[in-house]
Amino acid sequence: MLNKNRNPLISKNWIKKLTCFVGIAGVTTLISFPVLAKFYSRYALFQPSAYSSVPYRNSNKDIAQTLIQDSKFANLVGELKQAGLLDTLKQGEYTIFAPTDKAFNALPKDVFKRYSQSENRTKVLQYHLVAGQITKENVDSGAVKTIEGQPVKIVVDDSSGTVKLNDAIGKYPSTVAKNGVIIEVDKVLLPSEF
Known part of the structure; x- marks a missing residue:
């Protein structure tokens, strides 16, 4: 029997991981932006x-x-x-x-x-x-x-x-x-x- 109710902790962990990844990608982009001027x-x-x-x-x-x-x-x-x-x-x-x-x-x-x-x-x-x-x-x-x-x-x-x-x-x-x-x-x- 399949459980139709998803575990809310798994969803929250997934959202936290995605948010963290997007944040790191954003900060990395901002830090490297002055370097782009060289191009x-x-x-x-x-x-x-x-x-x-x-x-x-x-x-x-x-x-x-x-x-x-x-x-x-x-x-x-x-x-x-x-x-x-x-x-x-x-x-x-x-x-x-x-x-x-x-x-x-x-x-x-x-x-x-x-x-x-x-x-x-x-x-x-x-x-x-x-x-x-x-x-x-x-x-x-x-x-x-x-x-x-x-x-x-x-x-x-x-x-x-x-x-x-x-x-x-x-x-x-x-x-x-x-x-x-x-x-x-x-x-x-x-x-x-x-």
Whole structure:
């Protein structure tokens, strides 16, 4: 005669084992995630959609609309409006190095005071914009020319997968907008002699 009642202890043990296994798998994945950065192509931060094995975010809106939608770029959007550059990002093709609100808030008072002058604001913000896409040749040469006229230095640490733009770090994944690429950076880039 078959016993139709299952032993509740066996079911609980099975659930505990499954929960433990899932927990260990999750922790292992989180611990190894920084190691995955080593497998990013050195060019993937700048042309993320060209590398299908590398994660990136996708937006069907232009750069300006995409920045407006992301609350961590509120200061950048406000500054671009004041400089008259937000409309520029609605047309044409650009790569923008996008400092977060935290990056703007970290500017020293004396630097922010100089930056706040309208001609300096425009110059600094233009230093965050590159016309078109950044090419492999730019990355290999170690610099990319901005629309401000001065180059931003590019240093790729192949061992860690970190990409530095001057002294700022580019954050994976980039966002591919309808008319370009948005690369989040952790510092405001400043042209030389600023």
